[in-house]
Amino acid sequence: MKKTIYVTGIAVLVAAVFINCNKSAKDTVDTSLLTDSEKSLVKSAGFNSNWAEKTAEGNYLIEGDILLSKAQLDELVGVGSPNELIIANEEHYRTTNVVSTPGSGFRTITVRLGSGFPSHYSTGLDQALARYNNLNLKIRFQRVTSGGNIVISGRNLGTSGGGCILGQAAGFPTSSGNPSSGFTLSTSSCATSYLNTANRADEVIAHELGHCIGFRHTDFMNRSSCGQNVNEGSSGVGAIHIPGTPTTVSGSYNSWMMACTNGSPAFSSSDGTALNYVY
Ligand SMILES: [Zn+2]
Numbered sequence: 001m002k003k004t005i006y007v008t009g010i011a012v013l014v015a016a017v018f019i020n021c022n023k024s025a026k027d028t029v030d031t032s033l034l035t036d037s038e039k040s041l042v043k044s045a046g047f048n049s050n051w052a053e054k055t056a057e058g059n060y061l062i063e064g065d066i067l068l069s070k071a072q073l074d075e076l077v078g079v080g081s082p083n084e085l086i087i088a089n090e091e092h093y094r095t096t097n098v099v100s101t102p103g104s105g106f107r108t109i110t111v112r113l114g115s116g117f118p119s120h121y122s123t124g125l126d127q128a129l130a131r132y133n134n135l136n137l138k139i140r141f142q143r144v145t146s147g148g149n150i151v152i153s154g155r156n157l158g159t160s161g162g163g164c165i166l167g168q169a170a171g172f173p174t175s176s177g178n179p180s181s182g183f184t185l186s187t188s189s190c191a192t193s194y195l196n197t198a199n200r201a202d203e204v205i206a207h208e209l210g211h212c213i214g215f216r217h218t219d220f221m222n223r224s225s226c227g228q229n230v231n232e233g234s235s236g237v238g239a240i241h242i243p244g245t246p247t248t249v250s251g252s253y254n255s256w257m258m259a260c261t262n263g264s265p266a267f268s269s270s271d272g273t274a275l276n277y278v279y
Pocket residue numbers: 006007008009015016065207211217259
């Protein structure tokens with residue numbers, strides 16, 4: 001059985017990562033708990049209202065991987081970006097807001113791994129940051145032990161839609177040009193059994209960091225990497241095609257921002273193109 005990771009993201013929200021042990025299993029999300037008005041709100045915010053559920057805390061878990069409060073959904077209503085340039089299903093996309101950078105030089109983004117994680121998560125984080133930094137972007141990641149622009153915390157995130165949630169990232173950059181505030185890696189047994197190597201931790205951390213700095217799923221139009229045909233929706237955060245990135249599934253499959261990843265933490269050449277174009 002091939003394990004797949006579902007990853008998603010959307011501004012201010014949360015992107016989560018899932019594993020499913022069987023791609024062909026079409027488990028449905030139990031979203032019947034949403035009222036009609038809640039479904040309407042989800043739809044108005046630009047998401048797929050048929051794939052949303054309410055959490056015990058009263059937030060909305062959308063497409064299995066975006067966690068939004070009602071206030072966040074309210075903010076997204078009617079914010080549709082005029083820049084949604086959707087040309088094909090398999091390209092790299094960014095949100096309308098990205099991290100602001102200086103005209104010259106680079107901006108440092110600090111990242112902190114919370115306590116309680118196994119040591120290979122720490123190794124994975126170092127690997128992920130190094131791969132970003134090796135691209136010589138206008139943003140540089142720096143690991144810190146206190147504070148941090150992006151904070152990685154741990155919590156049992158359980159499951160959604162038949163998949164094990166690996167993580168939920170706090171979405172996308174803010175309108176003021178700051179990265180999202182961080183993400184959660186699940187401490188559930190199913191999550192930790194998947195994230196059992198530094199490379200796996202690297203893979204998921206790098207993906208969530210991608211959301212934090214404004215990248216959407218390469219296959220947000222259909223989540224084809226997950227064997228699905230579900231459009232995540234353009235949402236108020238925008239889905240702006242990044243010039244120079246591939247338009248074919250084969251050209252994109254190894255993207256670090258595919259909704260379901262392939263188990264490799266590496267950046268593809270087009271990932272480098274996308275990162276360099278935006279930063
Ligand atoms: Zn994702």
